[in-house]
Amino acid sequence: MSRxxxxALPNGHYWATPHAPFPLDGPNGHDEVFPGAHCxxxxxxxxxxxxxxxxxxxxxxxxxxxxxxxxxPAGRSSMDG
Structure with missing residues (x-):
């Protein structure tokens, strides 16, 4: 089976949420983003x-x-979160 x-995520400002299930104990950076972050x-x-x-x-x-x-959304501060 191939995946x-x-x-790549296109240029822009986004609100990001990690996919579930979420590995809270891993050093992969997802914990810094959980439960969501501006990117x-x-x-x-x-x-x-x-x-x-x-x-x-x-x-x-x-x-x-x-x-x-x-x-x-347009008009929202780019660093809200």
Whole structure:
């Protein structure tokens, strides 16, 4: 059985939530993002923010495979969270 590689997260500002089930005890950065965080993608790299501070970053393909994303509404501060 082959698995399809996800596409990279496109450029933009998003609200990210880790996919369930969530491995709270792993050093994979997901715990810094749980239960959700603002993120910015340049199409290659995604940086996650909580309370305006950078908490984690990963490549855009990994992010697309392991998180759910909702676009940040226009007019909302880019660092809300």
């Amino acid at each position: 399809k590689t996800p596409s 910015v993608s340049d199409g290659k790299w995604v940086t996650f923010y909580r309370d305006g501070e950078e908490v984690w970053a990963c490549n855009a393909v990994y992010a697309a495979a392991h998180f759910d994303f909702a676009p940040v």
